[in-house]
Amino acid sequence: MSVTIGLIGCGAISRKHLKTIANIDSVQLTAVSDVNDDRMSEAVERYRTLTGEQTSIAKLNDYKALIKREDVDAVVVSLLSSMHATVAKEALKAGKHVMLEKPIALSLQDTDELINLQRLTNNVVLVCHQLRYRPVFQKIKWLMDEGITGKPYYGTASLKIHRPESYYSSAAWRGSWEKDGGMLVNQGIHLVDLLIWLLGDIHSVYGQLARYLPFKETEDVASGILHFKNGAKAVIDANSITLPNNLGYELTLVYDKATISIKGGFDRLERCFVEGHPEIEKELNLLMNDTREHEYMYEDFINALKSTKPVKMPCIEGKKAFEAIAGLYLSHIKNKAIPFPIENFSTLDMKGSC
Numbered sequence: 001m002s003v004t005i006g007l008i009g010c011g012a013i014s015r016k017h018l019k020t021i022a023n024i025d026s027v028q029l030t031a032v033s034d035v036n037d038d039r040m041s042e043a044v045e046r047y048r049t050l051t052g053e054q055t056s057i058a059k060l061n062d063y064k065a066l067i068k069r070e071d072v073d074a075v076v077v078s079l080l081s082s083m084h085a086t087v088a089k090e091a092l093k094a095g096k097h098v099m100l101e102k103p104i105a106l107s108l109q110d111t112d113e114l115i116n117l118q119r120l121t122n123n124v125v126l127v128c129h130q131l132r133y134r135p136v137f138q139k140i141k142w143l144m145d146e147g148i149t150g151k152p153y154y155g156t157a158s159l160k161i162h163r164p165e166s167y168y169s170s171a172a173w174r175g176s177w178e179k180d181g182g183m184l185v186n187q188g189i190h191l192v193d194l195l196i197w198l199l200g201d202i203h204s205v206y207g208q209l210a211r212y213l214p215f216k217e218t219e220d221v222a223s224g225i226l227h228f229k230n231g232a233k234a235v236i237d238a239n240s241i242t243l244p245n246n247l248g249y250e251l252t253l254v255y256d257k258a259t260i261s262i263k264g265g266f267d268r269l270e271r272c273f274v275e276g277h278p279e280i281e282k283e284l285n286l287l288m289n290d291t292r293e294h295e296y297m298y299e300d301f302i303n304a305l306k307s308t309k310p311v312k313m314p315c316i317e318g319k320k321a322f323e324a325i326a327g328l329y330l331s332h333i334k335n336k337a338i339p340f341p342i343e344n345f346s347t348l349d350m351k352g353s354c
Contacts, residue, residue, distance in 0.1 A: 003302055006031040006072035006096075008063045008087055009079035010039040011171075013101060017076050018043060020294045022050035026302055031058040033066040063087060067094045074124075074305065077101055080171075081186065082179040085110035088125065092117050097124040099301055102189050104318035106181045107346035108326060115315040124304045126297065126311040127318030129193045131266070133300065134293040136284055140198055140253070140260060149274060150257030152199045152232040157191035159238035160247035168216050175216025181347040182218045184325045188238045191251060193321035195236070198253055200228040201320070206337040207328030211354040212241060219354050224328040227337075236328070260284070267291075329353075 005027055007014055011034075021027050029047050034040045040059040048054055060066045067075060067090060074097035077087045085105035088098045092114075104127050105111040118125045131137055143149045163183075173179035180186060196202065207224035211217070224236035250270075252261040261270040269288055272281040297313070304311045326345040327338040333353050 002026055002028040003305055004028050004030045004071055004073045006033065006066045006069065006075045007043065008033045008066060008075050008077050009101075010034040010036070010043040011078065011080075014043055014076075014078045015046065016294055017078060017099075018047050019050060020298050021076075022047055023295060024298055024302070027298065029055070029057055030071045031060060031066050031069055033060045033063040035061055037061070064090065067091050067096060073097060074099065074301075080173045080179050081181045082106050082173070085114050088114055089117055092121045092123050092125070095121070095123065097301075097305055099126050099128065099298075100318070101128045102318070103181060103185050103322050104315060105322065106178075106185070107348075108319075108323065108342060108344060109346070111315070111319045111322060115319065118315050124301065124311060125315050126301045126304070127313050127315060128297065129190060129313050129318065129321070130293045130297045131190050131194055132197060132293075132313055133296040134266070135290045135296075136262070136266075136269075136287040137194060137198070139284060139287055143258070143274065143280070144198060144255070148257070148277065148280075149253075149255035149260075152228065152230055152253075152255055154232060154254040155195050155199050155226075155234035156250065156252045157188075157195050157234065157236050157238075158250040159188045159191055159240075160242040160249075161187060161240050162242050162245045163187070163240040165213070165215050175218050177217055177347045177350045180218060182222075182325070182329065182350065183220065183240045184222045184236075184238055184328065185322070185347065187240060188222065188236070189321050189325065191238070191249060192236065192324050194251055195226065195234050196320050196324060197317075199226075199232045199234060200230040202324055202327070202340050203227045203229045204337045204339045205324060205327030205331055207236070207331040209329070209332045209354045217351065222328065224331075226324065262288075 044057045075091045076099045078101045168175040204227045209219040210221040220241045221239045226234040250263045257275040263270045274280045331338045
């Protein structure tokens, strides 16, 4: 029997979800919700084109009406960032399972409330950090967990992208601390998540921000130093003002028995050295070609719905990258290193900070 899906939010990010849902036989889209009728119609037609079927799909301006529908087993929340936690909590209270776009929330209070509610309802929540599902990163994680790479020493995460004024003007919520949450929260969070996942849990963070563009209030540049509980260190180097267009991403991981560096659009293995295992470079290069992480993420979600097996990316894991960024932001405000765990933070605290 298929899992029925309701899509809440029909903006740009929803297209990836629609494509994945259409490609998986065990899921079916039954309803969509958006405040914009044209976006809903476009989403429905896109899904029908992808499936080749004229499926009956409800279109609802009120997401609360979608959540109440009996023909919806799970919801995909792909709204603006400030609504992620609110809608996810309402869905859980209505007995629905949730696939939640990143970031998990824009405050640690909302994050913790969502974690506690998920535990109380025992429904599934998967936070969309899909790069954890990409086979090349799964392999690196396995190498680390098996002790093949040795002890984590150091990592770097670099984001050099270009977001023009037209990007921010195309949606009123973009570039605001209240609804967007910041450049690191929206564009850099996947890299931060990978650093934590592949190096360890954080002990403290130091960071600084800068804003140069006048048409938004969030940061254009973010620099951070992460100190991990296991003694490893990492550097975050991110900006959204690289001219004239995106330069790319870079993730480098240094262990006492290995160095692995992936660059470009995470499509180029720049270096792979694993002591005593020359064959791993070939294995990782082969895995670089598999970019079906979104499908693997959905498969994990569906398996969790049909069994008692937990998802690989639950709420408590989704919190980690946001808390790391919260630490960097707080460090900028207070001009000192921030120890973990962090008790209180909201991106609203950042207004006027840079």
